[in-house]
Amino acid sequence: MIEGTTRASRTGYETVPDEVYAEIAERFAGLCDLDSKRLLPAILGELARLGRMELTPLQRFDLLEPLGPLIRHARARLPKPLAGAERGSDADGEPPTVEQHLYLLLVENLQLLLRDLDRPRYLAVEGRDAKRRWAQVRLMKTLGRQIYYAGSNRRRVPSGTWRALHDLFIYLVMRSEVRLQPPGRAPRIRRGFQFEPAYKALLLLGFYDGLAQTARGGADGLPPLDPALVRQCSQWAFETWLIDPDGLLERTDLILVETGKDAPPRLESAILHDPFGGWVLIPARGFLDLLARGGTALPHHLPSVAG
Numbered sequence: 001m002i003e004g005t006t007r008a009s010r011t012g013y014e015t016v017p018d019e020v021y022a023e024i025a026e027r028f029a030g031l032c033d034l035d036s037k038r039l040l041p042a043i044l045g046e047l048a049r050l051g052r053m054e055l056t057p058l059q060r061f062d063l064l065e066p067l068g069p070l071i072r073h074a075r076a077r078l079p080k081p082l083a084g085a086e087r088g089s090d091a092d093g094e095p096p097t098v099e100q101h102l103y104l105l106l107v108e109n110l111q112l113l114l115r116d117l118d119r120p121r122y123l124a125v126e127g128r129d130a131k132r133r134w135a136q137v138r139l140m141k142t143l144g145r146q147i148y149y150a151g152s153n154r155r156r157v158p159s160g161t162w163r164a165l166h167d168l169f170i171y172l173v174m175r176s177e178v179r180l181q182p183p184g185r186a187p188r189i190r191r192g193f194q195f196e197p198a199y200k201a202l203l204l205l206g207f208y209d210g211l212a213q214t215a216r217g218g219a220d221g222l223p224p225l226d227p228a229l230v231r232q233c234s235q236w237a238f239e240t241w242l243i244d245p246d247g248l249l250e251r252t253d254l255i256l257v258e259t260g261k262d263a264p265p266r267l268e269s270a271i272l273h274d275p276f277g278g279w280v281l282i283p284a285r286g287f288l289d290l291l292a293r294g295g296t297a298l299p300h301h302l303p304s305v306a307g
Helices: 018-033 036-050 057-064 067-076 098-117 128-152 161-174 195-215 227-239 285-293
Strands: 241-243 254-258 266-268 278-282
Touching: 018 036, 018 057, 018 067, 036 057, 036 067, 036 098, 057 098, 057 128, 067 098, 098 128, 098 161, 128 161, 128 195, 161 195, 195 227, 195 266, 195 278, 195 285, 227 285
Parallel strands: none
Antiparallel strands: 241 278, 254 266, 254 278
């Protein structure tokens, strides 16, 4: 769960009374009648209250699923934020913007929906598989928007975001809903949303943004994230690999995806002596070439798919 939104006391199974849910549903239905000025504050308030309530998964889904068009409408009218301070120690206390706060609340409620859909008592809920798929896709996309928003506006990624992304992907792998593509094998192109390339694309964006933070202020450096880079990384994701670190011990200059940490991939120059929880990221050649053109060439002896 995203830091600051998890409630450890959330252990009971009692849901709100029907009359309370009816009042909530009526308020959510009334959101579409609000003007642009009042819409986003109302959505934020309702999502915050919703995150504190125990609902059935069907109830939470029925409230969240229609919000998409309203959120897009409200988000489009938000002003572009001022660029945050350089994201070092001075920016550690930087509060989230309104849009970042919106994503935090959406992530919290989507995580709760997934949690409840996995509870044994709700295994027979109508349309459970489709609702789980919807929640999984929306959660990854929302985490992706949070990461892109921070990088494109030179803001800090809210604490807990990267950990939530890693947790979601591991959850999908452990449940065999995602099977990692073997290194070097031609990518499987499938219809619909694909979690593995989406995750890899975000890893590339996060790694790029980390380098951009370091390089910023130089003569050239790397520019902030932009839509063109997102499209490129989405393509490069199919030529990017996640490798078990056990086969790369005693190597140097590895890009580590440490899934137990709340952090994007990072370049480790020291010798890797011990395995860790996660993978070694081997980016597509086009991505590495882009970094080199931006004046951030990585070591030439980075491992390749062939090792």
